[in-house]
Structures are given as structure tokens and as C-alpha cells.
Amino acid sequence: MYSQQGTGASFSSAPDSICHGKAPHGVFGAGVEKTSVVSYHGESTVPLPVRIGKVLLWAASWTVTVWWFTLWFRMPSTEGRAFRKTVQDELNYSTFWSKAATNYTMYAAPVIALAIFALLFLELEERYPERRCPSAKQPMLVRLYRAIWTQPILVKTPIGVVTIIDIVIIGMVLVCTCWIWGRLTVRQFAAIDAAKPKKGVPKWALKWDKLSDTLGKALPFTIGCLFMPVARGSPILRLIDVPFEQAVKYHRWMGYLTVLLVVVHGATYGVYAGAIHKIELLIEWPYYGTSNLAGTISCVAAMIMGATSIPYFRSRHFNTFFSMHQLYIVFFAFYVFHVDFSEVGGAFGPIFLFFIDRFLRMVQSRRQVRGVSARILPSGLVELKIPKQTGFKYNTLSFLYINFPGLSRLQWHPFSTASSPLNDDNNVSVIIKPLGDWTNALYSSVAAKDANDVKVKGCPFAVKVHAEGPYGHETNYFLRYKNLILVAGGAGVTPFLAIMTDLLKRHQLQQDNLPTNVQLIWCVRRRTELATLRTIRPNHIHPNYAYPEANKLTLNVKAYVTGQAKTAGQAELPMVEMPGLETTQKGVETYRGMSVINSYHNLWMIALICASMTGFVLMSGLFYTYVSAQRLQPKGHHFSTAVESILYFISLFVGIVICGGTVIFFWISSLSESGSGASAIANGHGQDIEENDDVTLLDNCIITEGSRPQFQDIFKEVAEKHDGEDVGVLVCGPESLQESVAAACRSRNFGNLMRTPFHYHSVSFDL
Numbered sequence: 014m015y016s017q018q019g020t021g022a023s024f025s026s027a028p029d030s031i032c033h034g035k036a037p038h039g040v041f042g043a044g045v046e047k048t049s050v051v052s053y054h055g056e057s058t059v060p061l062p063v064r065i066g067k068v069l070l071w072a073a074s075w076t077v078t079v080w081w082f083t084l085w086f087r088m089p090s091t092e093g094r095a096f097r098k099t100v101q102d103e104l105n106y107s108t109f110w111s112k113a114a115t116n117y118t119m120y121a122a123p124v125i126a127l128a129i130f131a132l133l134f135l136e137l138e139e140r141y142p143e144r145r146c147p148s149a150k151q152p153m154l155v156r157l158y159r160a161i162w163t164q165p166i167l168v169k170t171p172i173g174v175v176t177i178i179d180i181v182i183i184g185m186v187l188v189c190t191c192w193i194w195g196r197l198t199v200r201q202f203a204a205i206d207a208a209k210p211k212k213g214v215p216k217w218a219l220k221w222d223k224l225s226d227t228l229g230k231a232l233p234f235t236i237g238c239l240f241m242p243v244a245r246g247s248p249i250l251r252l253i254d255v256p257f258e259q260a261v262k263y264h265r266w267m268g269y270l271t272v273l274l275v276v277v278h279g280a281t282y283g284v285y286a287g288a289i290h291k292i293e294l295l296i297e298w299p300y301y302g303t304s305n306l307a308g309t310i311s312c313v314a315a316m317i318m319g320a321t322s323i324p325y326f327r328s329r330h331f332n333t334f335f336s337m338h339q340l341y342i343v344f345f346a347f348y349v350f351h352v353d354f355s356e357v358g359g360a361f362g363p364i365f366l367f368f369i370d371r372f373l374r375m376v377q378s379r380r381q382v383r384g385v386s387a388r389i390l391p392s393g394l395v396e397l398k399i400p401k402q403t404g405f406k407y408n409t410l411s412f413l414y415i416n417f418p419g420l421s422r423l424q425w426h427p428f429s430t431a432s433s434p435l436n437d438d439n440n441v442s443v444i445i446k447p448l449g450d451w452t453n454a455l456y457s458s459v460a461a462k463d464a465n466d467v468k469v470k471g472c473p474f475a476v477k478v479h480a481e482g483p484y485g486h487e488t489n490y491f492l493r494y495k496n497l498i499l500v501a502g503g504a505g506v507t508p509f510l511a512i513m514t515d516l517l518k519r520h521q522l523q524q525d526n527l528p529t530n531v532q533l534i535w536c537v538r539r540r541t542e543l544a545t546l547r548t549i550r551p552n553h554i555h556p557n558y559a560y561p562e563a564n565k566l567t568l569n570v571k572a573y574v575t576g577q578a579k580t581a582g583q584a585e586l587p588m589v590e591m592p593g594l595e596t597t598q599k600g601v602e603t604y605r606g607m608s609v610i611n612s613y614h615n616l617w618m619i620a621l622i623c624a625s626m627t628g629f630v631l632m633s634g635l636f637y638t639y640v641s642a643q644r645l646q647p648k649g650h651h652f653s654t655a656v657e658s659i660l661y662f663i664s665l666f667v668g669i670v671i672c673g674g675t676v677i678f679f680w681i682s683s684l685s686e687s688g689s690g691a692s693a694i695a696n697g698h699g700q701d702i703e704e705n706d707d708v709t710l711l712d713n714c715i716i717t718e719g720s721r722p723q724f725q726d727i728f729k730e731v732a733e734k735h736d737g738e739d740v741g742v743l744v745c746g747p748e749s750l751q752e753s754v755a756a757a758c759r760s761r762n763f764g765n766l767m768r769t770p771f772h773y774h775s776v777s778f779d780l
């Protein structure tokens with residue numbers, strides 16, 4: 014499908030997060046919808062202590078982040094080493110945790126603290142939401158700051174559209190990596206030059222050895238940065254509102270950097286081993302100390318993952334890419350065997366958060382969802398409605414992972430939610446375009462069922478459905494703009510259907526400061542695809558939509574049918590549609606919603622992280638004190654490094670699975686089962702497409718056939734009409750479409766940034 018990850022992260026400034034109108038709720042917030050609309054109106058009533066608390070938490074989060082980066086920057090310098098020595102002396106070798114304590118305290122503890130601060134902040138945000146001022150009402154400097162962050166700088170590059178925020182993030186990681194490696198290398202080389210030559214080992218060979226060593230010392234930093242964005246529900250990503258599909262792009266870049274370092278690290282050591290005629294060093298696994306064989310295995314795993322991740326391979330063989338990526342376990346395990354667990358401390362914080370996230374996902378996805386409704390829309394797309402458990406939260410731009418064991422036990426596919434979280438029903442819906450093997454198999458299994466047959470026999474899939482998520486943006490950032498241009502290609506319209514439904518709903522609820530001018534530009538290959546627009550009936554959602562005096566919202570839809578002859582005009586041309594089909598799990602008596610056990614429950618998450626961390630520290634400390642500390646005994650008895658690493662894995666398991674699992678057990682026990690899936694599905698939005706004759710979005714759609722949209726012209730028109738106002742541009746579609754939109758935004762902003770800025774955001778369908 015789309016071959017490029019989108020860009021344009023939406024950085025939310027802390028005290029200015031979107032108002033979901035969320036009501037305060039009970040302990041651990043299990044039972045309240047995130048998007049209830051109770052308190053949207055009026056000025057913010059957030060108590061002063063809470064505001065101060067939010068500011069302090071925000072400040073603490075930034076302080077910890079800056080501190081973490083500073084530590085890495087200072088690590089190779091003389092002062093950095095002196096500081097490390099001080100910390101080490103304070104913690105002392107005789108402590109419970111020995112030498113591991115230094116790295117874990119210096120590098121891992123700040124990341125864990127950051128995650129906890131982030132979760133506390135997000136919890137306060139949820140309980141005491143503040144109204145978000147629309148862009149137009151904000152000071153020029155704030156508007157400018159936002160426009161600059163989202164500004165596309167490079168457009169047609171091998172890595173796609175690159176915004177300023179992308180450059181800052183990747184620049185920081187690159188500079189820090191080069192600094193650590195460069196500084197250490199210079200010092201090591203100087204030491205070699207100053208020392209007397211070793212017998213039988215030329216100085217140049219020693220330098221290759223040290224080069225390998227210093228590359229290895231930079232690795233914990235890049236490995237930490239590699240794992241940081243890949244935890245799907247990461248509190249840190251949620252704090253800065255970088256959605257997972259966006260973060261994957263950073264993960265990919267960090268991945269390439271890490272693989273490069275790993276390979277060069279191994280290769281330079283290989284040169285050294287060759288130079289001293291001891292190539293067997295590469296497969297050495299000593300009883301105590303660095304295991305080169307483990308390093309070689311880890312390196313091979315990294316190379317396989319790197320090679321199968323290149324876009325060409327990934328887009329053609331996604332399943333192979335995904336399977337090969339499971340080698341991260343091998344990479345990590347043998348990395349620990351290679352360096353000893355105390356050295357992993359530098360990367361441990363992000364890795365630990367990743368494993369917690371992985372465990373939570375596993376728990377959530379094991380739950381079987383019952384009561385799924387599936388139908389084929391007249392456009393040929395499949396719509397699924399999945400009941401959700403009470404307390405399940407999601408955002409307008411969220412996405413879910415879905416698995417049908419009947420189609421494939423291993424494949425989990427991501428789909429954007431097409432429903433608004435403000436809908437009264439108890440479902441989440443997704444719209445799926447049949448594209449490849451899995452989606453076509455899903456289509457066939459729905460289409461093959463005769464609706465009546467299904468009503469008698471029950472579930473159309475004959476098996477269960479599992480769902481995981483939601484993931485995606487923390488905030489509904491699109492609410493910030495009075496003017497919105499939504500540009501979609503093919504199935505990329507799904508998130509925008511959710512946005513339009515959501516806006517209609519919000520206008521019906523008469524919320525303040527909402528977008529009022531929304532234009533959807535949709536490029537499709539075939540005209541029949543446009544029938545998807547019939548799923549939205551503005552009058553149905555917002556009864557006053559047709560009355561200008563009672564409705565402020567304007568929705569304009571322009572469709573470009575690129576695969577057909579050149580004619581332009583209204584939607585009066587005949588539409589060849591498929592007959593709609595609907596299959597609901599009528600045979601299912603107990604409805605079981607999608608699990609609420611996910612990373613959006615901040616207090617439970619804090620409990621989970623704290624319990625897991627405590628379990629890990631206690632277990633590894635006990636192992637150290639009573640087992641591996643043997644090696645410090647005067648007789649010099651060394652405990653095997655490999656066994657020490659195994660004890661470390663056991664500690665991780667005990668921490669996350671046993672201690673963290675206990676928290677999850679109490680979490681699950683505190684939940685009550687929702688039984689409303691059946692009625693919710695029967696009353697769901699869009700259920701009555703065929704019977705209802707309300708005006709749909711398709712009826713007011715302007716269709717142009719045979720040509721593509723001219724974004725420069727469209728943007729110019731919008732800029733003239735809404736002079737002096739901010740325009741939010743969201744794009745979801747193939748790489749070429751994203752590039753055209755990014756280029757148009759960039760050229761519009763050139764010289765106009767201070768007046769009518771176009772804020773570029775992309776919603777990516779490419780992981």
C-alpha cells in the first residue's frame with residue numbers, strides 16, 4: 014500500500030491540551046468515557062493547585078529529558094567520567110545491586126521517572142481538562158511556533174517528507190551518537206599513541222580494537238532511542254503527542270543507525286582479530302567476561318532485521334518483515350550475553366517500558382471480542398463494528414489492531430477508527446478496503462455469507478475476533494483549526510470520515526471553538542469508491558445541519574476520480590454500486606466488548622510500572638547478593654557471566670510478568686462486564702444506509718473525473734477566503750499525494766507564514 018511513513022508530528026504544548034470535556038472520575042478512572050461532553054462549555058474551572066501541579070509535572074518531565082540527554086553528552090568527557098565515579102562511589106560496590114546500580118540509576122531511572130511524570134500529567138489532563146484556545150485566538154508567536162514545527166522542509170527525499178520536528182529529533186540522536194563515539198575514540202587513540210608499543214600487536218591494530226570498543230559504548234544510547242518510539246502506548250509518546258504510526262518512522266531511522274553501528278562495531282573488531290591473527294576471537298564465549306560469539310549472533314539478528322526492513326522489501330513482503338522483526342528478542346538476549354547486564358543499564362529504561370507495553374498488549378489481545386457486526390458497503394469496502402467494554406477510551410484519530418484467527422492466527426492488521434468517540438452507541442467501527450491477501454480474505458468471508466444464512470447460523474467468521482488498542486494521537490489536534498483541509502487518497506479517507514462525524518456531533522452539542530470550514534479532497538481510482546461517503550448523513554447526526562442560522566459548520570467534499578474519463582460536474586452520473594450486505598453475529602448471546610486493559614489508564618499504568626520495576630530491582634538484587642556476588646570473594650571465584658545474564662532475564666520476567674501481572678489481575682478484577690453490545694450494534698451510526706433517504710455527504714460532493722487536484726490553486730483559494738486565519742491540512746494517502754500536499758503547504762507558507770499559515774499533518778497508513 015502506501016510506501017512511506019507520513020511526517021508532521023503534532024507537538025502539543027502542555028498546558029494547552031485539547032479539551033475532551035472529560036468529567037472527573039473515580040479511582041483509576043476505569044469507568045468513564047474520555048470524551049464525555051459534560052464540561053466543555055464555559056471558561057476553564059481547573060483549580061489553581063491542579064494547574065500548578067500540571068506545570069510542575071510538565072517542567073519535571075522536560076528537566077528529566079534534558080538531564081538524560083546531558084548525561085549521555087557528558088558521558089565521554091572528563092567531567093562526565095568524574096561524575097559517574099562520584100555516583101558509583103555513592104552507590105558503592107558493596108550495595109545490594111553492585112556495579113549495575115550506577116548505570117541503572119543514572120540512565121534507566123530518569124526514563125522510568127519521565128514515564129511516571131507523563132502519566133501523572135496525562136491523568137490530571139484527563140480529570141481537569143483545560144479548554145484549548147483555537148489557533149486564531151492565540152498570540153502570533155504561538156501560532157508561528159506551531160506552524161514552524163509542522164512545516165515540511167524537505168519533500169521528495171528517499172525518506173519521504175521531512176518536517177522541522179523530524180530534523181530536530183534525528184539531529185539530536187545523530188549528534189549525540191557521533192559525540193559519544195568521536196570523543197571516546199579521540200581519547201583512546203591518544204592513549205594508544207602515548208603508550209609504548211605492545212609486543213606483537215601493531216598500534217594500528219590496537220586502534221581498530223578501540224574503534225570497535227567505542228562504537229560499542231555508543232550502542233546503549235542508540236538502542237535506548239530505538240526502543241523508545243516502538244512501545245505502542247508509550248506514556249512518553251503520549252505526553253508529546255507523537256502517535257505510534259508517526260513514531261515508527263523514528264524507530265526506523267534509529268534502527269538503521271543502530272544496525273550500522275552494530276555492523277561496523279563487529280567489522281572493526283574483525284579487522285583487529287585478523288590483524289593479530291586470532292580470528293577465532295570472534296566466536297569466543299568465555300566463562301566470565303565479554304562473549305564475542307553472543308555479540309556475533311546479536312549482530313547477525315540485527316542485520317537480518319535491518320535488511321528485511323528496507324522499504325522495498327517491507328512493502329512487498331510485510332509478513333516476512335514482521336516475522337523477521339521478532340528476532341529483536343534474539344538481538345536483545347545475545348546483546349545482554351555479550352556485554353553483561355550491568356552495561357545494558359544505559360538502554361534499560363526504554364527497553365523496560367517496551368516490555369511492559371508488550372506484556373499489556375498480550376493481555377489485552379487475548380480477550381475474545383464477541384458481537385461483531387460486519388457488512389460490505391455499497392462501495393465494496395468492509396465495515397466492522399466492534400463492541401467495546403465499558404470505560405474503553407479512544408480518540409477520533411485512533412487506530413486498532415485487529416486479528417481474525419480464522420483468517421490467520423498471527424496477522425494483526427491496523428485500521429483507523431471510522432466512528433466518533435462521541436457516538437452514543439457502544440461500538441467502535443472500522444472501514445477496510447480489500448487490498449491484499451488478508452483484507453481480500455476478510456472481504457470474501459463476509460461476502461460469502463448470505464445475510465439470512467448468517468442470521469440462522471451465527472458468526473460470519475465462525476471464529477473469534479481479537480482487537481488491540483487504541484493507538485494514535487493523544488489529542489484531537491484538528492480541533493485547533495477553524496479551517497481544515499482534509500486530503501485523502503483511497504482508503505485514506507477513513508480517519509477523515511471519523512473527523513467529519515466527530516465535528517458534526519460536536520456542533521450538534523454546540524461545543525465552542527470548533528472548526529467551521531472543512532473541505533475534504535478525496536482522490537479515488539474508481540467512482541464506485543465514492544459510495545463510502547453515503548455512510549455519513551449530516552442531518553442524521555446534527556439535525557440542524559441544513560439550517561444556516563443554527564449551524565456554523567460547512568462541509569465541502571470534492572472528489573477526484575483519477576482512473577476515469579475527463580468530465581466534471583455534480584454527482585448526477587450513475588453510480589455502479591455493489592449491493593450492501595450485512596452479517597451480524599446474531600447467534601451470539603453474550604456480547605463481549607474490546608478490552609479496556611490498555612495503556613490509556615494512567616493510574617493503573619503507574620501501578621504497573623512501579624510494581625514491575627520493584628519486582629525487577631528486588632529480584633536482580635537478591636540474585637546478585639546471594640548468587641553472583643560470589644565472584645567478589647577473595648578467592649577470586651568468578652561466577653559465569655552467561656548465568657548472570659540468565660538470572661537477569663529471570664528478574665525481568667518476575668518483575669513484569671509476576672509483579673506487573675498481579676497489578677493487571679487486580680485491574681481486571683476491578684472491571685465490570687459491559688452487556689450492551691447487541692443494542693449498540695443495532696442502533697449504530699450508519700446502520701440504516703439502505704433504508705434511510707437523508708441527504709448524505711455524497712449528494713453534495715463535487716466530482717471531477719480524469720484529473721488530479723491542483724493543491725496550489727485550492728490552497729490559494731482557501732487563503733484568500735480565510736485571510737489571517739490558520740489552516741490545518743491533514744493528509745492520508747500514498748507517498749506521492751503526501752509529497753504534493755507537503756510541497757503546496759511549503760510554498761504557500763513561504764512568505765505567508767505570519768499571516769495565513771498552513772499547518773501540515775499527515776496520518777500515516779504505513780508502519
Ligand SMILES: Cc1cc2nc3c(=O)[nH]c(=O)nc-3n(C[C@H](O)[C@H](O)[C@H](O)COP(=O)(O)OP(=O)(O)OC[C@H]3O[C@@H](n4cnc5c(N)ncnc54)[C@H](O)[C@@H]3O)c2cc1C
Nearest residue numbers: 014328425426428429445446449450451452504507778779
Ligand atoms: C495506522 C494505520 C491505519 C490504517 N487504517 C486503515 C483503514 O482505516 N482502512 C484500510 O482499509 N486500511 C487501513 N490501513 C492499511 C491496512 O492496515 C492495510 O491495508 C492492510 O494491513 C493490508 O493487509 P493485506 O494483507 O490485505 O495486504 P498486503 O498486500 O499484504 O499489504 C499491503 C500493504 O499493507 C501494509 N501491511 C500489510 N500488513 C500489515 C500489517 N499487519 N500491519 C501494518 N501494515 C501492514 C504493508 O505496507 C503492505 O505493503 C491502515 C494502516 C495503518 C498503519
